[in-house]
Amino acid sequence: MIRVLVNRLLGMAVVLFLVCAFTYVIFFVLSPDPAVQICGKNCTPEAIDQIRANLGLDQPFWTQFWTFLGGLFAGRTYGTGANAIECVAPCLGYSFQSSQPVTDMILQRLPVSVTVAVGAAVLWLLAGVSAGLVSAVREGRFADRFIAGLTLTGMSVPNYVLALSLQFLLVVTLGWLPFPQAVAFGDDPGQWFANFLMPWIVLSIGAAAVYTRLTRANVIETLQENYVRTARAKGLSPGLVWRRHALRPALTPIVTIFGMDFAGLLGGALITETVFGLNGVGKLAADSITKNDQPVIMGVTLLAAFLVVVGNMVVDLLYTAIDPRVRVGSSA
Amino acid sequence: MTASHEDERPLLRVRGLTVAFPTAAGATEVVKSLDFDLARGGALGIVGESGSGKSMTSLAIMGLLPKGAERTGSIEFDGAELTALKEREMQAVRGDRIAMVFQDPLSSLNPYYTVGTQIAEAYRSHRTGVTRRQARRVAIEAMERVHIRDAARRVDHYPHQFSGGMRQRVMIAMTLSMEPDLIIADEPTTALDVTVQAQILDLLAEIRRDTGAGLILITHDLAVVSEVADHLVVMREGDLVEQGTAERVFCDPREPYTRMLLDAVPRIDDEIGLLKTTTAEEDR
Numbered sequence: 001m002i003r004v005l006v007n008r009l010l011g012m013a014v015v016l017f018l019v020c021a022f023t024y025v026i027f028f029v030l031s032p033d034p035a036v037q038i039c040g041k042n043c044t045p046e047a048i049d050q051i052r053a054n055l056g057l058d059q060p061f062w063t064q065f066w067t068f069l070g071g072l073f074a075g076r077t078y079g080t081g082a083n084a085i086e087c088v089a090p091c092l093g094y095s096f097q098s099s100q101p102v103t104d105m106i107l108q109r110l111p112v113s114v115t116v117a118v119g120a121a122v123l124w125l126l127a128g129v130s131a132g133l134v135s136a137v138r139e140g141r142f143a144d145r146f147i148a149g150l151t152l153t154g155m156s157v158p159n160y161v162l163a164l165s166l167q168f169l170l171v172v173t174l175g176w177l178p179f180p181q182a183v184a185f186g187d188d189p190g191q192w193f194a195n196f197l198m199p200w201i202v203l204s205i206g207a208a209a210v211y212t213r214l215t216r217a218n219v220i221e222t223l224q225e226n227y228v229r230t231a232r233a234k235g236l237s238p239g240l241v242w243r244r245h246a247l248r249p250a251l252t253p254i255v256t257i258f259g260m261d262f263a264g265l266l267g268g269a270l271i272t273e274t275v276f277g278l279n280g281v282g283k284l285a286a287d288s289i290t291k292n293d294q295p296v297i298m299g300v301t302l303l304a305a306f307l308v309v310v311g312n313m314v315v316d317l318l319y320t321a322i323d324p325r326v327r328v329g330s331s332a
Numbered sequence: 333m334t335a336s337h338e339d340e341r342p343l344l345r346v347r348g349l350t351v352a353f354p355t356a357a358g359a360t361e362v363v364k365s366l367d368f369d370l371a372r373g374g375a376l377g378i379v380g381e382s383g384s385g386k387s388m389t390s391l392a393i394m395g396l397l398p399k400g401a402e403r404t405g406s407i408e409f410d411g412a413e414l415t416a417l418k419e420r421e422m423q424a425v426r427g428d429r430i431a432m433v434f435q436d437p438l439s440s441l442n443p444y445y446t447v448g449t450q451i452a453e454a455y456r457s458h459r460t461g462v463t464r465r466q467a468r469r470v471a472i473e474a475m476e477r478v479h480i481r482d483a484a485r486r487v488d489h490y491p492h493q494f495s496g497g498m499r500q501r502v503m504i505a506m507t508l509s510m511e512p513d514l515i516i517a518d519e520p521t522t523a524l525d526v527t528v529q530a531q532i533l534d535l536l537a538e539i540r541r542d543t544g545a546g547l548i549l550i551t552h553d554l555a556v557v558s559e560v561a562d563h564l565v566v567m568r569e570g571d572l573v574e575q576g577t578a579e580r581v582f583c584d585p586r587e588p589y590t591r592m593l594l595d596a597v598p599r600i601d602d603e604i605g606l607l608k609t610t611t612a613e614e615d616r
Contacts, residue, residue, distance in 0.1 A: 234454035235427030
């Protein structure tokens with residue numbers, strides 16, 4: 001068990017290192033010179049050189065990359081003497097646009113993205129798994145066909161279409177939801193909830209459709225397993241056969257895909273956050289891309305990669321706990 | 333269990349049992365009007381090729397036919413008509429009074445639960461007021477009765493930690509914990525290699541001797557049935573071809589099909605040395 005954990009952690013470190021290296025190459029080597037962008041319109045070659053020296057861009061690539069990695073773990077200092085700026089770990093650099101530390105920018109917006117992700121995840125898990133169960137129980141009947149139709153629609157509609165239509169319908173036409181306003185949960189819980197309701201729905205629909213299909217297929221398949229027949233032959237009640245012998249094996253694979261989907265969403269929902277004007281990590285990424293704010297884009301990319309890798313590891317560990325065939329090796 | 337000396341009724345009395353699947357071209361009968369009896373404590377072998385309807389017969393008795401299958405006829409078990417029972421009443425019979433051992437012990441055991449849990453759950457669901465400890469005790473005892481060594485430790489192991497033969501012992505232990513009146517074993521040795529087959533057959537014979545339970549052994553393997561059964565039913569494409577005492581059917585088969593089946597396997601009345609060689613060769 002401990003060996004598995006150590007192996008996983010090592011693998012995770014390697015993946016993250018590679019992600020760092022690739023993003024660094026893409027954003028700082030292949031992109032236009034950041035010093036020119038920072039310097040702006042009234043710029044002299046001396047000023048550009050000064051900025052390059054401050055950012056360490058005059059150093060060889062490997063030195064730069066090493067300093068960047070060091071900044072992630074131990075922080076780094078930009079410039080020297082009186083102009084020196086201390087950037088504490090995990091240092092992702094400073095925004096070219098606002099000169100704020102990227103880490104702070106991300107941390108400020110992370111709670112919004114987490115709220116969006118958690119709410120959406122709860123919705124799609126509840127909706128997807130229960131619709132899948134209903135579909136499996138009523139296989140081939142009307143309810144099953146109806147749900148199949150819904151999932152097909154849910155999977156086909158793009159997020160931005162759904163987001164804009166919902167906004168138009170619920171806020172503008174029907175007036176069921178108030179116009180979004182930035183409020184803290186403590187100040188106006190109703191408005192806060194209304195702000196997040198539509199993003200939750202929009203983000204959960206596609207995933208709910210996938211989870212419905214997955215749950216349905218898994219349950220139907222599990223009910224045909226020989227061990228379900230054994231359970232019935234033992235005289236267990238249908239409820240017990242379902243709960244104990246069908247549901248657990250059928251829902252285990254859901255854990256795997258849920259971990260991945262959820263981790264991916266934590267890193268920001270680009271389109272949905274932008275459409276609904278939510279100031280989350282996804283919107284930050286979208287804004288930085290339009291402004292070519294490389295340190296921010298890179299910071300958001302690294303965060304997303306980190307979350308996916310960590311999510312993957314959590315899933316693996318959970319799987320070990322859930323499935324005895326993984327947890328306990330064969331001894332016979 | 334409930335048999336008294338003057339009770340001469342058979343344990344199981346099957347009359348006109350028919351299993352049919354509705355298809356576009358009308359109902360397809362996979363078991364056609366089957367009649368047979370099983371005496372109390374008797375061992376009945378149902379023999380036939382794949383598709384002869386023998387497994388469907390056993391599932392019909394258990395009331396576990398696949399969706400869409402239609403069952404007609406009479407199945408009288410210990411004086412009670414099983415076909416008249418409601419699903420809930422049938423649940424009380426299943427596992428408790430009629431237990432079943434299936435062909436492939438690995439896929440027939442749930443990989444997510446320890447064998448102890450799986451042996452004990454039948455006991456806990458049929459007997460009220462059983463504590464977890466008591467059920468575990470029953471599971472360990474059942475495992476000891478099927479000669480699983482170190483049962484107190486092995487009870488917490490998962491199915492994948494057992495070998496094929498041991499898994500089938502676990503399946504048999506599962507039926508034993510309930511002290512059933514009838515055990516139906518559907519191809520219990522088919523998935524096992526020959527030496528283990530013999531051990532499992534010995535075990536079934538031992539259990540029958542010790543508990544007095546009736547046994548229905550379903551198999552395509554005449555060698556298997558010859559060791560255990562005292563009565564034989566030969567089936568082909570859903571029809572009952574021939575039935576009688578095992579000795580009579582083996583030594584004096586009346587139907588050409590039975591004779592053909594017997595000719596297709598190494599004869600049990602061949603010289604012992606010769607039989608052993610052939611079986612050994614088949615192994616390899």
